[in-house]
Amino acid sequence: MLYNIHYEVSAIFFLLTVFAYLRRQELSDEEKSFQWLVFYCILANALDVATAFTISYAIHIPIFINMIFNSMYYTVAPLTAIYFYHYVVVSHRGSEKETPFFYINRLVSAAYFVLLFVNFFTGVMFMFSPEGEYLKGPLFLVGFYVPFYYVFYSAAVLIKNIKSYSRNSVVFVLTFVILLILGNILQLTIFKGVLFSFFCAALAIPLVLFGMETPDYKMLVKTRKELELAKDEAQKANEDKNIFLANMSHEIRTPINVVMGMDEMILQECKSSRIKEYAEEIENAANGLLSIINDILDISKIESGEIEIKPVSYEIADMVNYSYQMVKMSVKEKKLKFQAKCMEGIPRLLYGDEVRIRQILINLLTNAVKYTHEGSVSLDVSYEKKSEKELLLCLEVRDTGIGIREADIERLFLSFERMQQEENRKIEGTGLGLAITGQLVELMGGKIEVKSEVGKGSSFRVEILQGIQDSASARNFCIGTKSEDERRKNKYDIGLYAPQGKVLIVDDTFVNLKVVEGLLKATGLQIDMALSGRESVEKTLENKYHIIFMDHMMPGMNGIEAFKRITENEENPNHDTPIIMLTANAVSGAKEEYMDIGFKDYLSKPVSGKQLIEMLGKYLPMEVIERVDVY
Numbered sequence: 043m044l045y046n047i048h049y050e051v052s053a054i055f056f057l058l059t060v061f062a063y064l065r066r067q068e069l070s071d072e073e074k075s076f077q078w079l080v081f082y083c084i085l086a087n088a089l090d091v092a093t094a095f096t097i098s099y100a101i102h103i104p105i106f107i108n109m110i111f112n113s114m115y116y117t118v119a120p121l122t123a124i125y126f127y128h129y130v131v132v133s134h135r136g137s138e139k140e141t142p143f144f145y146i147n148r149l150v151s152a153a154y155f156v157l158l159f160v161n162f163f164t165g166v167m168f169m170f171s172p173e174g175e176y177l178k179g180p181l182f183l184v185g186f187y188v189p190f191y192y193v194f195y196s197a198a199v200l201i202k203n204i205k206s207y208s209r210n211s212v213v214f215v216l217t218f219v220i221l222l223i224l225g226n227i228l229q230l231t232i233f234k235g236v237l238f239s240f241f242c243a244a245l246a247i248p249l250v251l252f253g254m255e256t257p258d259y260k261m262l263v264k265t266r267k268e269l270e271l272a273k274d275e276a277q278k279a280n281e282d283k284n285i286f287l288a289n290m291s292h293e294i295r296t297p298i299n300v301v302m303g304m305d306e307m308i309l310q311e312c313k314s315s316r317i318k319e320y321a322e323e324i325e326n327a328a329n330g331l332l333s334i335i336n337d338i339l340d341i342s343k344i345e346s347g348e349i350e351i352k353p354v355s356y357e358i359a360d361m362v363n364y365s366y367q368m369v370k371m372s373v374k375e376k377k378l379k380f381q382a383k384c385m386e387g388i389p390r391l392l393y394g395d396e397v398r399i400r401q402i403l404i405n406l407l408t409n410a411v412k413y414t415h416e417g418s419v420s421l422d423v424s425y426e427k428k429s430e431k432e433l434l435l436c437l438e439v440r441d442t443g444i445g446i447r448e449a450d451i452e453r454l455f456l457s458f459e460r461m462q463q464e465e466n467r468k469i470e471g472t473g474l475g476l477a478i479t480g481q482l483v484e485l486m487g488g489k490i491e492v493k494s495e496v497g498k499g500s501s502f503r504v505e506i507l508q509g510i511q512d513s514a515s516a517r518n519f520c521i522g523t524k525s526e527d528e529r530r531k532n533k534y535d536i537g538l539y540a541p542q543g544k545v546l547i548v549d550d551t552f553v554n555l556k557v558v559e560g561l562l563k564a565t566g567l568q569i570d571m572a573l574s575g576r577e578s579v580e581k582t583l584e585n586k587y588h589i590i591f592m593d594h595m596m597p598g599m600n601g602i603e604a605f606k607r608i609t610e611n612e613e614n615p616n617h618d619t620p621i622i623m624l625t626a627n628a629v630s631g632a633k634e635e636y637m638d639i640g641f642k643d644y645l646s647k648p649v650s651g652k653q654l655i656e657m658l659g660k661y662l663p664m665e666v667i668e669r670v671d672v673y
């Protein structure tokens with residue numbers, strides 16, 4: 043029989059072109075196995091054509107030459123499939139891993155080649171009669187099963203890892219598999235005289251080439267992998283940064299606690315006005331340091347998506363008043379005029395994240411005061427009612443300060459960006475305030491607008507949607523009524539006297555114990571101290587306390603373990619004593635975590651006398667409080 047060889051001859055030329063194209067590229071390992079696939083496919087086509095001749099003219103050709111040609115064909119045909127398999131596995135895993143299938147696959151090829159060798163002498167697969175007739179042996183189909191086995195195995199690997207391929211590559215490669223199988227089936231069944239099984243494979247190869255091997259696509263995959271890697275690394279670095287910042291903030295807070303605590307005692311006890319002035323300078327500097335640490339911690343939490351918006355009901359007047367109190371001193375020191383205006387009829391009680399809105403307003407007011415040397419700072423609170431339940435709260439802070447260059451405005455909200463560094467060198471700042479402000483506004487779904495003119499002043503306008511809890515009009519904003527002396531008095535004078543009260547303070551740093559003890563001196567309380575978790579447990583077994591202040595991080599038994607030992611032991615006279623966490627861990631959400639464990643309340647270091655007194659006022663039993671002084 044004369045075979046039709048046109049298809050496979052054209053396939054050879056076509057594949058040679060593809061091969062030449064690949065030879066010009068610099069190839070990776072997986073691309074090299076693709077090149078081998080093309081090479082074996084060319085060889086398979088060529089041998090298919092050659093055997094078509096030797097079988098057709100078998101009568102004129104010695105049998106052993108025919109056997110050699112056919113055996114070569116039966117060697118190359120599965121090798122094509124094996125290289126396809128190799129290509130798929132390598133492109134998926136980077137190398138052929140030694141899985142159980144690795145050995146099975148090797149065994150299949152070894153057994154096949156042994157069979158081919160045995161066939162030479164036995165004709166179990168095929169042979170030629172002395173008349174030159176091509177005879178199929180009982181194992182003839184093994185020559186097809188083995189390549190199919192590899193093609194199916196590769197298809198299975200592809201399907202199993204379908205997620206790591208793009209949809210295109212999967213479609214192309216599966217089309218390759220289908221074409222290959224279809225070509226073989228058609229040639230074996232319907233078109234017995236036409237050679238096109240390897241023609242189909244040759245047709246399918248460009249599909250793989252365009253689907254997986256074209257340089258653009260490869261570049262895309264490579265870039266995507268690199269991007270993913272870079273993203274992972276950046277995420278890891280960011281997590282490390284956050285852990286570092288949380289630790290740093292914790293470590294710095296501890297000494298600041300001592301500085302501020304001791305300083306507060308000087309302010310309380312010292313009669314010399316000069317020393318009081320020094321102490322006030324220390325207080326200002328320590329507050330500045332604390333606000334920098336808080337800003338750094340805030341920005342890192344915002345960036346890592348840890349900040350949640352927690353809406354509560356709040357009085358708009360209180361919020362504005364509180365924010366003003368924060369800048370009042372500087373307004374006075376700089377002899378600026380301060381005006382606050384509130385739109386009439388603004389609902390009294392709103393619903394939103396008061397803490398964050400306050401933080402935004404304080405940041406804007408602080409900047410307005412900081413960057414204004416003369417003139418005025420004004421605050422406009424207005425609103426636009428959206429429905430019975432919602433309004434758009436607008437806070438506008440205007441100043442007559444140095445202004446911002448137009449080109450700088452878009453950089454304002456980036457972290458650590460400070461404008462006009464030369465002129466502003468003397469003004470302290472980190473460039474974080476507006477970054478935090480901008481991100482908080484965004485987090486609350488609001489918007490912020492800046493208008494500014496150099497030398498004339500700036501205006502920052504924030505709009506945020508808030509709920510309405512009580513639509514009765516807010517009271518007049520009484521801004522700036524207390525004098526400086528009154529402020530100091532409120533801050534330092536102790537308003538509670540309870541000599542019958544017994545308090546235990548637990549901290550592994552002695553000087554911290556001294557600070558709290560000093561701050562509580564005027565209360566007359568009976569104060570016990572423990573320098574470790576273990577000691578605190580022992581002390582609680584011996585004495586009954588009214589309140590326990592417990593540090594968290596302590597070597598050996600930490601504050602939480604000590605808390606559990608105390609509260610879980612029914613025999614302990616203090617198992618129901620209010621225990622208050624007093625820690626340098628100021629990460630947002632820390633309070634909730636401690637309270638979930640069972641702590642009655644939470645204070646973060648540095649702690650002030652006022653905060654301690656407030657806690658005592660809340661948790662000391664009424665019968666031990668002898669006197670509450672209201673100043």
Ligand code: ADP
Nearest residue numbers: 409410413445460461471472473474475476477
């Ligand atoms: P910081 O004040 O700590 O430097 P901010 O993020 O609060 O950081 O502000 C970033 C920069 O924007 C400031 O350094 C300042 O140059 C400029 N800026 C902010 N508010 C004003 C303002 N009201 N008037 C003039 N410049 C301002």
